[in-house]
Amino acid sequence: MATVFAKLIIDGKDYGVSALVVPLRDKKGKVLPGITIKDCGRKMGLNGVDNGVIYFNHVSVPSENLLDRFTSVNDKGKFESPIASDNRRFFTMLGTLVGGRIGIPRSGNSASKSGLTIAIRYGDQRRQFGPEGGTEVPILNYRTHQKRLMPLLANVYALHFALEYLTKRFLNRKEEDMQEIEALAAGLKSFTTWNTTTTLQECRECCGGKGYLSENRIEILKNDTDIYTTFEGDNTVLMQLVAKSRLTEFKQEFSNMNVFTILNYVAEQAKTTITEMNPIITRSTDEEHLLDSEFHLNAFKFRERDILTSAAKRLKRHIDSGMDSFDAFNVCQHHLVQVGFAYIERVILEQFILQVEATKDTSCKTVLKKLCNLFALSQIEKNKGWYLEQGYMEGVKTKAIRKLVNQLCWDVRQDAVPLTEAFAIPDQCLSAPIAIHQ
Numbered sequence: 299m300a301t302v303f304a305k306l307i308i309d310g311k312d313y314g315v316s317a318l319v320v321p322l323r324d325k326k327g328k329v330l331p332g333i334t335i336k337d338c339g340r341k342m343g344l345n346g347v348d349n350g351v352i353y354f355n356h357v358s359v360p361s362e363n364l365l366d367r368f369t370s371v372n373d374k375g376k377f378e379s380p381i382a383s384d385n386r387r388f389f390t391m392l393g394t395l396v397g398g399r400i401g402i403p404r405s406g407n408s409a410s411k412s413g414l415t416i417a418i419r420y421g422d423q424r425r426q427f428g429p430e431g432g433t434e435v436p437i438l439n440y441r442t443h444q445k446r447l448m449p450l451l452a453n454v455y456a457l458h459f460a461l462e463y464l465t466k467r468f469l470n471r472k473e474e475d476m477q478e479i480e481a482l483a484a485g486l487k488s489f490t491t492w493n494t495t496t497t498l499q500e501c502r503e504c505c506g507g508k509g510y511l512s513e514n515r516i517e518i519l520k521n522d523t524d525i526y527t528t529f530e531g532d533n534t535v536l537m538q539l540v541a542k543s544r545l546t547e548f549k550q551e552f553s554n555m556n557v558f559t560i561l562n563y564v565a566e567q568a569k570t571t572i573t574e575m576n577p578i579i580t581r582s583t584d585e586e587h588l589l590d591s592e593f594h595l596n597a598f599k600f601r602e603r604d605i606l607t608s609a610a611k612r613l614k615r616h617i618d619s620g621m622d623s624f625d626a627f628n629v630c631q632h633h634l635v636q637v638g639f640a641y642i643e644r645v646i647l648e649q650f651i652l653q654v655e656a657t658k659d660t661s662c663k664t665v666l667k668k669l670c671n672l673f674a675l676s677q678i679e680k681n682k683g684w685y686l687e688q689g690y691m692e693g694v695k696t697k698a699i700r701k702l703v704n705q706l707c708w709d710v711r712q713d714a715v716p717l718t719e720a721f722a723i724p725d726q727c728l729s730a731p732i733a734i735h736q
């Protein structure tokens with residue numbers, strides 16, 4: 299049997315997509331009349347999963363096969379639904395996809411953990427070159443090797459906490475939270491699965507020729523997770539969904555504001571400009587300031603707010619000048635994807651900071667704080683062009699951040715192996731000879 303999603307049309311009126319249970323084969327396994335099944339063929343990965351195409355040609359099923367949680371047809375042949383609005387019903391149906399958009403990034407992040415465990419253990423054992431007349435050194439002592447792997451290790455920890463937060467929000471969801479949870483799931487799915495693809499490629503290269511051997515498993519991890527950026531919603535499309543949700547919320551916030559709250563909002567924005575954008579701060583290279591979580595979060599929030607407000611203004615300007623809304627969105631598409639990124643990066647950092655604060659064990663807290671700093675500063679370094687364009691930071695500050703990221707990579711390297719042990723992946727599951735302790 300299959301659950302088939304199809305349009306429900308009664309007397310020519312379209313009630314949108316509904317789910318139907320449709321038998322595909324008889325008791326002997328023979329395909330029923332009107333049904334054709336084809337396999338999609340061999341794929342890049344996930345070949346343990348059957349993907350196929352099913353064609354239905356004049357196939358009928360009794361009306362009781364309609365899954366009637368959201369739509370049903372009564373004895374008189376009339377449509378009934380507990381959700382009156384067609385639009386809301388459609389989005390409620392789509393809402394069931396949220397569970398998948400949580401499972402996929404969790405699985406993607408697990409694959410990143412495996413890849414990093416393999417590459418970091420290998421890097422800690424594999425020796426190359428070294429000082430004149432001295433012994434060879436573990437390749438993980440090379441600064442470039444650290445810069446390639448340590449920020450990815452920080453990302454995986456950051457995403458672990460963010461995905462835990464999303465899962466809890468989803469499990470305790472209330473109707474009124476759904477829009478936010480959907481945006482969170484779409485954004486985290488995209489960010490995490492893109493990160494998985496980048497991480498596994500880097501892990502493969504960091505293991506040199508050994509990484510290319512199938513027995514060391516990075517091949518299969520790469521091939522099986524590559525599609526995560528596409529299925530359960532293509533990442534680029536999902537990031538636009540996140541942006542649209544943020545814009546809707548922004549519009550609602552503004553329309554709910556009276557004159558005084560709008561004035562307050564403007565005053566708050568001006569306060570940011572005075573406190574965070576004064577030359578003492580924009581040029582500050584003071585280490586204490588650069589390692590302060592408040593500075594990190596303020597920088598992420600500034601980016602989020604600025605990109606969101608400028609995207610909203612830009613869209614409004616195009617629409618006010620008579621541009622069709624499809625074209626207006628298309629012209630602003632790159633900007634909208636950045637709205638999604640800025641939002642999700644802020645959520646990830648916020649959760650990481652909360653996790654560090656909640657950690658009781660002092661040595662554990664120290665290591666987590668270093669990872670959190672590395673995550674925050676690597677993201678700022680990645681976006682430094684934007685911060686420089688906005689005048690939020692000056693060159694001296696971004697240079698100091700670059701230096702600090704390299705220093706943090708060195709610091710985190712000292713705990714890198716235990717940090718992968720903490721993933722607790724059993725050796726028999728890791729199953730990569732280069733990652734097994736000798």
Ligand SMILES: Cc1cc2nc3c(=O)[nH]c(=O)nc-3n(C[C@H](O)[C@H](O)[C@H](O)COP(=O)(O)OP(=O)(O)OC[C@H]3O[C@@H](n4cnc5c(N)ncnc54)[C@H](O)[C@@H]3O)c2cc1C
Nearest residue numbers: 341343344347349525528529530531532533534535538631
């Ligand atoms: C192994 C596998 C399993 C799958 N399993 C299921 C399943 O169980 N159920 C199911 O329903 N589906 C399933 N799918 C389908 C999957 O969800 C789609 O492949 C995915 O949503 C992308 O759609 P598409 O393939 O039509 O790509 P397209 O929409 O053709 O996208 C191609 C490219 O165009 C870009 N693009 C498309 N639209 C836009 C836009 N508006 N703005 C900017 N860029 C855009 C995309 O970013 C992408 O890079 C599966 C796919 C695969 C490969």
